[in-house]
Structure formats: C-alpha cells, structure tokens
Amino acid sequence: MTTNKYIMKWFSIALLSLGMSSGAYASSPNATQCPSSDFVEFVKAFSSEPEIQKAFIAPSVKHVHVTADGKIPKVVERSLNAIDADELKVLLPENAAAANLIIQIKVPNRVIVRDEAGHFLKIFVFKRGGCWVLNRVEDWTLDAVMNEITQSEKLTPGELELKKGVIFDRLVNKASPDSGIYLYAAALDSYLDGARKGSPKAAIAAAGISLSGQAPRLENSKILELFIQASNNIPDAGLALSMFYCDEGNYDNERPCINPEKSMVALESAAQRGSINALVRLGEVYETGAVVPSDPPRAMACYQEAQRKDPESSTPSVERLATQGVVRNPSIQCIKVGSL
Structure with a gap:
C-alpha cells in the first residue's frame, strides 16, 4: 500500500x-x-x-x-x-x-x-x-x-493596399510555414483590394502572386482581367499579358500558343508604348517561331530597335543573328504597319 x-x-x-x-x-x-x-x-x-x-x-x-x-x-x-x-x-x-x-x-x-x-x-x-x-x-x-507607416505619405487610390500586400508577403519569413500560407493569401487579398480601387501595380502583383503558386490560384478569367487592367497603364505588363494568352500560366507544359493573335496584339501594343522587354520578346518570337512563323529578318529588326533604345538589351541577339547571315533590311519593321 x-x-x-x-x-x-x-x-x-x-x-x-x-x-x-x-x-x-x-x-x-x-x-x-x-x-x-x-x-x-x-x-x-x-x-x-x-x-x-x-x-x-x-x-x-x-x-x-x-x-x-x-x-x-x-x-x-x-x-x-x-x-x-x-x-x-x-x-x-x-x-x-x-x-x-x-x-x-x-x-x-x-x-x-x-x-x-x-x-x-x-x-x-x-x-x-x-x-x-x-x-x-x-x-x-x-x-x-499601415496607418502609422503611411501617415505622412500622399497615396494614390489602391497604393495603400499594394503596400500592405508587399508587407504581408515579406512577413511570411517571420511566420511558420503553416501560418505563412495565410499571409500569402492575405497579400493576394490586399492586392486584389488595391486593384479594385484602381492600382495597376496592385493588379499585376495580384496576378503574379496567384500564378506563383504561393497564394491561392485565381480563375483564369480573373487573372486575365488583372493583366489587362495593368497593361493599360504599365507597358511591361503587356508582356505578361501576351505570355498569359499563350500559356494561361501553365509554364511547365510545352504546347503551341493557345491564342497567338491576342498574344501578338498585346506584345506589339506594349512595344509601341515603350516596353523594351516587349521588343526583345518580339525578336524572340520571330526568331524561334514560337507564336508566329519564324521570320529572322523581322526578328533582327526587333532586336535592333531594342538595341537603339537600350544598347545592352539585345546586342548579343543582334550579333547571333548576324553570324547566321541575317542582315538588316530597312524595309522591314519590327511591328508591321497596320497590325494594331
């Protein structure tokens, strides 16, 4: 006992x-x-x-x-x-x-x-x-x-939500993996709120974090809507829009471009509005035949136009085509007249 x-x-x-x-x-x-x-x-x-x-x-x-x-x-x-x-x-x-x-x-x-x-x-x-x-x-x-951090700033519509989304994204590193997934979701929600309030940067951020796999995946129609909203104000967003028309975010699947016509329209529009990256991409498209039939002289025209605006952007591409015997034809423009 x-x-x-x-x-x-x-x-x-x-x-x-x-x-x-x-x-x-x-x-x-x-x-x-x-x-x-x-x-x-x-x-x-x-x-x-x-x-x-x-x-x-x-x-x-x-x-x-x-x-x-x-x-x-x-x-x-x-x-x-x-x-x-x-x-x-x-x-x-x-x-x-x-x-x-x-x-x-x-x-x-x-x-x-x-x-x-x-x-x-x-x-x-x-x-x-x-x-x-x-x-x-x-x-x-x-x-x-956010009120304390931005109290002295003059913010455009949607910019506060954009900044908040960025902070949520960065705070993931301070959270456990089990909690981090909800911070990514909150970042997406903040970006979407900013996009609704008119921020093109928030729109492209929302599309980007959704496609990254970190945050919940939005419907393709919503991602397309966000890219279009962003591309109306940010020329480089037109490049992302062009690529989405082709692959719909399925980067791992090699397949023909889903919608080549809309992809090219978005790419040419971005290039005409000042996106050097879009010019380089047009060169790649015409060189490889990935979206439209291969057209090396037109690819050279695109690369050289990009080179004139930014010498470091496509000089290697110009030199590569030159070694293949492709020469500049002054009568060929990167963007076809009347294509838009």
Whole structure:
C-alpha cells in the first residue's frame, strides 16, 4: 500500500513536470472534460462555451502581433498569462459573420479567422495533449500598422493596399510555414483590394502572386482581367499579358500558343508604348517561331530597335543573328504597319 502511495506521488510529479495535471487535461474527476476527440467539434464547443475556454487555454500563451517601428513593421512575440475574452469572440460563427469574417478550421490544430480584403487575419494554434489547449495566438492584422507607416505619405487610390500586400508577403519569413500560407493569401487579398480601387501595380502583383503558386490560384478569367487592367497603364505588363494568352500560366507544359493573335496584339501594343522587354520578346518570337512563323529578318529588326533604345538589351541577339547571315533590311519593321 505504501509502495502504491509513492508510485502515485511520483506519477503526479511527472504529470506536473509535463504540464499535464491541470484542468486543461481533465486529470481529476471535477475537471472540465475534453468536449470532443474530433478537432472540428472541439473548436465548436470551445468557441461557444466560456467554461471550456477557461479550461482549455494554456497557463502561458504565446501571442504574436505586428507593430510599427518607424516605417518598418516589426513582429513582436510575448508570453501572456491570460487571453482577453474579447479576442476569442471572433471564433463564434455569428460574431464572425457579423464582421464579414471567415472561420477556417484546419486539422490538426489551427483556426484561421480572416476577411477577404486583407484587413483581418488571426490564427489560433492549439496543442494536443489529453485534449487540445490554446497555446498560441497570432494576430497579423496590419491596418493600424499601415496607418502609422503611411501617415505622412500622399497615396494614390489602391497604393495603400499594394503596400500592405508587399508587407504581408515579406512577413511570411517571420511566420511558420503553416501560418505563412495565410499571409500569402492575405497579400493576394490586399492586392486584389488595391486593384479594385484602381492600382495597376496592385493588379499585376495580384496576378503574379496567384500564378506563383504561393497564394491561392485565381480563375483564369480573373487573372486575365488583372493583366489587362495593368497593361493599360504599365507597358511591361503587356508582356505578361501576351505570355498569359499563350500559356494561361501553365509554364511547365510545352504546347503551341493557345491564342497567338491576342498574344501578338498585346506584345506589339506594349512595344509601341515603350516596353523594351516587349521588343526583345518580339525578336524572340520571330526568331524561334514560337507564336508566329519564324521570320529572322523581322526578328533582327526587333532586336535592333531594342538595341537603339537600350544598347545592352539585345546586342548579343543582334550579333547571333548576324553570324547566321541575317542582315538588316530597312524595309522591314519590327511591328508591321497596320497590325494594331
């Protein structure tokens, strides 16, 4: 009997050392029981019942948020002995819906609360023991930080959202891989918000991060819309538009250009509006026959026109064609007359 008492005593000490003897793990008959072994069901109970919240919050919770250090966003992590009940209210579906927020429960241990415009992003991380316990809250919401960083700047419509998207993108390096994917999504949402407000740079940023595979993939029709919006103001965006007409973002699949006519129109328009990169690309297109039939003399005309505007841009291409016997024909222009 004495031996059993010693065993129980040391067993209790072992549990204490592992942090497993608190009410959060329901170690005594009077402790709150784990509401469910299924994480989704656990979250539903946790979000709606204050007593369960009290029982299943770790004694020390890691809290992450972003502040402004001058013009630079800074990630601050600290340990808290308590979490404000108001911070947990967003986990209740009706509260989230009222604030136009989306709740995403990600097995095995995360709850993401976010909007679709990059204004709100919180991640609640649980640790599994005998039950789940909330041990980390990440608040990546940037609106207050952006107000402080840009308070002395005169911003054009959509530029604030563009800057916020860039910051979300950079903050990925400060987050875990599991959280980083939601920062990329918030960056995309911010860029899209900036595009809606008229920023062509935000439009091309949204298309780019979506095609990169880092953020969620938008529908092709939406990506096309973004590239067109951007190309109306940024000549080089016409180059991206031209390439998207050909491959629709499937870079790994070598296949004929899907829409060569629209691709060439976008490329020539970009070149006429001053894009040297578009001129070089036209040279490549005519040299290789990748979009239209091969036309080396016209390729030479494109390369030389680019060379006149920027000597370093295509000199090697001009020299390469010259060694192949291609000569400049003054009667041939890079962009055919009346092609646009």
